[in-house]
Amino acid sequence: MTPDPSSRPVAASDAPRPTVRKKKTGFSAVWIIPVVAALFGLWLTWKYYSARGPEVTVRFETAEGIVAGKTPVLCRSVNIGTVDKVTLTDRLKVMVTMQMTSEAEDLLKQDTQIWVVRPRYGASGISGLSTIVSGNYLELEPGLSKDPRDHFIGLEQPPVTPKGVPGLHLKFIADDAGGVDPGSPITYKGLSVGKIEKRTFLGKTGQVEFDAFIDVLYAGLVHPDTKFWNISGIDLEVGANGIKLRTGTIGALLLGGITFSEPKPGAPESSVADGTAFKLYDSFEDTTKFVMQNPLSYLLLFTESVRGLNPDAPVEFRGIRIGTVEGASFRYLPDDIDRRVPVMIKLDPDLITELPSTGYDASRDFIAENVAKGLRASLKSGNLLTGQMFIDLDFQKDAKPDEVRPFGGYVILPTAPSGGLAQIQEQASALLAKLQALPLEKTINNASDALASIKGAADDLKKTASGFNDHSPLYHDLSETLRQLDETLRSLRSLTSTLDRKPNSIIFGKPGSVPPPKGSNH
Amino acid sequence: MPRFRTSATVALVRPSGASHHLACPDCDALYDAPPLTEGEQVLCTQCGASLFHYHTNSVHRAAALTIAAGFLFLVSNFFPFMTLQAGYRESQMVFSQSVSGLEQQGYPFLGGVVAVFTLLAPSLIILGLTYLLLPLLNGRRLPGAIPLCRWVYRARRWNMLEVFLLGALVSLLKLGKLATLTLGISFWAYVGLIICLTAALSSIDYRELWTRLEEAEP
Amino acid sequence: MELEHCPRCHARLHLRNPASLQRTIALTFASLLLYFPANLLPILKVESITGAQANTIVGGVIQFWQTGDYPVAIIIFSASVMIPVLKILALSWLCYAAKVGHHPHGMTRLYRVTELVGRWSMVDVFVVAILVAVVQLGSVISIHPGPAAVSFASVVILTMLAAISFDPRLIWDAAGEAEPNE
Numbered sequence: 001m002t003p004d005p006s007s008r009p010v011a012a013s014d015a016p017r018p019t020v021r022k023k024k025t026g027f028s029a030v031w032i033i034p035v036v037a038a039l040f041g042l043w044l045t046w047k048y049y050s051a052r053g054p055e056v057t058v059r060f061e062t063a064e065g066i067v068a069g070k071t072p073v074l075c076r077s078v079n080i081g082t083v084d085k086v087t088l089t090d091r092l093k094v095m096v097t098m099q100m101t102s103e104a105e106d107l108l109k110q111d112t113q114i115w116v117v118r119p120r121y122g123a124s125g126i127s128g129l130s131t132i133v134s135g136n137y138l139e140l141e142p143g144l145s146k147d148p149r150d151h152f153i154g155l156e157q158p159p160v161t162p163k164g165v166p167g168l169h170l171k172f173i174a175d176d177a178g179g180v181d182p183g184s185p186i187t188y189k190g191l192s193v194g195k196i197e198k199r200t201f202l203g204k205t206g207q208v209e210f211d212a213f214i215d216v217l218y219a220g221l222v223h224p225d226t227k228f229w230n231i232s233g234i235d236l237e238v239g240a241n242g243i244k245l246r247t248g249t250i251g252a253l254l255l256g257g258i259t260f261s262e263p264k265p266g267a268p269e270s271s272v273a274d275g276t277a278f279k280l281y282d283s284f285e286d287t288t289k290f291v292m293q294n295p296l297s298y299l300l301l302f303t304e305s306v307r308g309l310n311p312d313a314p315v316e317f318r319g320i321r322i323g324t325v326e327g328a329s330f331r332y333l334p335d336d337i338d339r340r341v342p343v344m345i346k347l348d349p350d351l352i353t354e355l356p357s358t359g360y361d362a363s364r365d366f367i368a369e370n371v372a373k374g375l376r377a378s379l380k381s382g383n384l385l386t387g388q389m390f391i392d393l394d395f396q397k398d399a400k401p402d403e404v405r406p407f408g409g410y411v412i413l414p415t416a417p418s419g420g421l422a423q424i425q426e427q428a429s430a431l432l433a434k435l436q437a438l439p440l441e442k443t444i445n446n447a448s449d450a451l452a453s454i455k456g457a458a459d460d461l462k463k464t465a466s467g468f469n470d471h472s473p474l475y476h477d478l479s480e481t482l483r484q485l486d487e488t489l490r491s492l493r494s495l496t497s498t499l500d501r502k503p504n505s506i507i508f509g510k511p512g513s514v515p516p517p518k519g520s521n522h
Numbered sequence: 523m524p525r526f527r528t529s530a531t532v533a534l535v536r537p538s539g540a541s542h543h544l545a546c547p548d549c550d551a552l553y554d555a556p557p558l559t560e561g562e563q564v565l566c567t568q569c570g571a572s573l574f575h576y577h578t579n580s581v582h583r584a585a586a587l588t589i590a591a592g593f594l595f596l597v598s599n600f601f602p603f604m605t606l607q608a609g610y611r612e613s614q615m616v617f618s619q620s621v622s623g624l625e626q627q628g629y630p631f632l633g634g635v636v637a638v639f640t641l642l643a644p645s646l647i648i649l650g651l652t653y654l655l656l657p658l659l660n661g662r663r664l665p666g667a668i669p670l671c672r673w674v675y676r677a678r679r680w681n682m683l684e685v686f687l688l689g690a691l692v693s694l695l696k697l698g699k700l701a702t703l704t705l706g707i708s709f710w711a712y713v714g715l716i717i718c719l720t721a722a723l724s725s726i727d728y729r730e731l732w733t734r735l736e737e738a739e740p
Numbered sequence: 741m742e743l744e745h746c747p748r749c750h751a752r753l754h755l756r757n758p759a760s761l762q763r764t765i766a767l768t769f770a771s772l773l774l775y776f777p778a779n780l781l782p783i784l785k786v787e788s789i790t791g792a793q794a795n796t797i798v799g800g801v802i803q804f805w806q807t808g809d810y811p812v813a814i815i816i817f818s819a820s821v822m823i824p825v826l827k828i829l830a831l832s833w834l835c836y837a838a839k840v841g842h843h844p845h846g847m848t849r850l851y852r853v854t855e856l857v858g859r860w861s862m863v864d865v866f867v868v869a870i871l872v873a874v875v876q877l878g879s880v881i882s883i884h885p886g887p888a889a890v891s892f893a894s895v896v897i898l899t900m901l902a903a904i905s906f907d908p909r910l911i912w913d914a915a916g917e918a919e920p921n922e
Binding site for chain 3: 615639689692695
């Protein structure tokens with residue numbers, strides 16, 4: 001089969017030439033390969049561009065930790081895009097351009113929120129710690145709106161509750177922010193049931209408004225008459241009812257927190273609409289204070305010293321609180337020879353009328369009627385130790401006939417002199433007996449022990465804090481907190497001698513809650 | 523006399539072109555240049571080197587494969603070659619970033635070396651072969667073809683696409699424990715590129731290319 | 741034959757590669773010198789949250805071996821450690837053979853293998869290039885090339901240049917002188 005090279009034909013001179021057909025050099029099968037390669041290239045290009053979604057821009061205050069080409073955009077930890085470039089606008093804002101994937105297209109709505117996840121220290125604790133390891137990223141929270149959007153304004157703080165999470169959105173109005181920040185927990189019987197989302201200062205009224213979110217599981221606990229109060233910090237109150245010390249958990253002490261009252265037994269299952277505003281009380285005590293819808297105001301005129309009678313002191317009828325002292329004034333009435341001290345009180349009409357309650361005017365008439373029968377107001381000492389006073393309303397047997405008189409827009413309710421020496425003697429002896437029974441020394445020892453350990457904890461915290469960079473906001477916040485804690489401790493120490501409760505049980509829990517030591521039997 | 527391996531076709535090509543002699547590039551043995559038919563190969567009897575291989579349908583095959591390689595080269599340089607995932611972060615690498623990455627790290631020499639081996643040499647081969655082979659299909663030769671052909675065959679030695687592929691596979695294994703490294707779409711184009719380019723180069727003997735260039739109309 | 745040009749490709753013609761042996765020996769020696777820093781210095785610096793770590797070539801091989809990736813360990817070891825050494829040895833032997841002219845068949849085959857295999861040593865340089873490009877995650881993990889990468893790339897390039905400048909015909913010349921009947 002193999003032709004011998006030497007026997008190859010040499011062109012013969014005379015022989016006729018055969019027809020030589022040139023081999024067709026047209027398309028051979030090899031050309032399929034570049035066609036396939038080109039198709040592959042086109043397919044890849046198509047696939048690449050079809051997987052690309054829209055390009056969107058977000059405006060931020062700072063581009064801290066955002067790297068062009070690296071920083072991912074996540075939604076529920078799923079990668080839906082990457083930061084393409086970071087530019088500075090002419091108004092010194094940062095414009096971040098992101099290349100989204102095609103599946104992100106449906107997430108870019110009018111109310112979509114975008115923020116940077118970076119390590120943060122805030123009211124809800126330290127968050128974004130994982131980004132120390134993984135690097136910062138942009139988090140996108142899809143909106144519920146139907147209109148698309150391609151330019152966003154980034155949030156500087158992450159929203160506490162994602163949009164669309166079922167639950168109850170409430171508003172709280174408080175006179176004082178009292179250490180409650182966005183992210184502060186709302187607890188109910190020690191369970192975290194919601195969070196504060198936003199804090200705004202209402203310039204007009206000088207109040208603070210909080211936006212809060214309650215998880216859907218606990219939304220039913222909120223009723224129209226639910227009372228919310230602040231459990232941030234240590235609440236120490238010295239009043240006619242004695243000394244009260246209240247704290248939330250140590251966490252709430254440092255981070256601020258809000259809790260609310262139990263629904264009243266038998267209260268109707270009335271739900272609260274989204275966006276309902278509630279008053280945020282400064283303390284639990286405040287919630288028990290008289291909140292009168294239509295208070296009856298009366299003016300009392302005393303000849304005695306009103307030392308110890310503070311605003312908010314109770315007005316009682318035979319030991320039942322029916323009203324509140326509004327305030328005492330030093331301004332004497334012009335035509336009063338006795339130079340009596342005017343004291344404003346407010347009475348709750350709902351508590352003093354005959355049952356069933358008949359309303360404002362009926363209550364006013366009822367008071368007037370009873371004053372004619374001998375109802376008088378008098379100053380009483382509520383707590384000899386602290387010198388707090390309260391107003392007692394009672395029928396005086398030997399009262400001179402008198403009546404409710406209007407005076408310059410006010411209504412004067414007649415007064416009677418207080419009990420005098422007999423009452424003081426009686427109370428003094430009762431006090432002596434009480435004093436003997438008080439384990440004062442033990443209490444003080446416990447209190448100073450507690451203080452020492454709190455101080456130790458604070459020192460430790462300070463040591464930890466000194467490890468942080470002293471320019472970082474985390475350090476600043478922490479040192480501020482520590483300073484406040486220090487101040488609190490200092491004022492606490494000065495009050496130790498008057499404490500009549502054991503604060504250590506609040507901080508360290510009941511003695512029984514200490515876990516039993518582990519057995520070493522094997 | 524050199525040995526032959528043959529298959530029967532008509533076209534005759536003398537490996538040495540106009541000359542009647544053939545020298546072994548390795549051992550310098552001199553031979554009479556035999557006319558060959560498609561599929562035949564000439565081997566040096568002294569040292570065994572392949573002196574000439576007349577491939578079947580060589581010009582068409584080489585041209586087709588070169589163009590395919592060209593497409594794949596474009597694709598593999600345009601799309602991400604590898605993607606690294608660590609946590610939420612993703613880092614994509616386009617082929618040319620292996621060069622720019624080294625340069626940014628302060629190693630311009632290394633970057634240049636990698637650029638020559640993986641970008642410059644392959645593109646010179648692909649572009650050069652396209653410039654030479656496409657006109658040859660019509661028996662023509664474009665200006666500058668002769669020095670270009672010399673450069674194309676010099677660049678062959680410095681084309682290290684397949685070594686880079688091995689490097690990519692080793693990197694995959696090396697990083698396997700530290701982070702997730704996934705192959706991008708251009709990786710597969712890259713594998714195709716290596717196959718096509720190697721096939722294109724081996725489907726035409728360069729002495730045949732010389733002969734054809736010589737015989738082509740300028 | 742001085743300054744003659746090839747009628748086909750217009751390349752300058754030489755009877756033998758000019759100063760072939762000198763160049764080959766010089767380049768081989770240079771690559772031998774660079775081989776030491778290439779293997780002693782770190783080729784990769786890995787900076788991660790767990791700390792910085794510098795890897796030498798052999799360290800990388802040992803790491804692969806310990807983690808059980810035997811094929812990779814063998815590939816890296818042969819490409820990065822063995823091939824350069826063997827190539828330097830082969831080139832020296834070829835230079836010696838070109839002087840003495842023994843075993844021209846075997847030597848030519850050795851030359852071909854040397855030329856073919858040398859390029860695969862670049863694999864470690866490419867691994868560095870890829871890792872440096874792809875592993876840039878800031879504080880998480882980032883990889884930087886080490887000084888050995890430069891010397892290693894130089895070793896590979898120098899041995900390749902040495903192989904190119906070596907003229908295998910010299911072996912046959914020497915063999916022809918030694919045994920004219922060969």
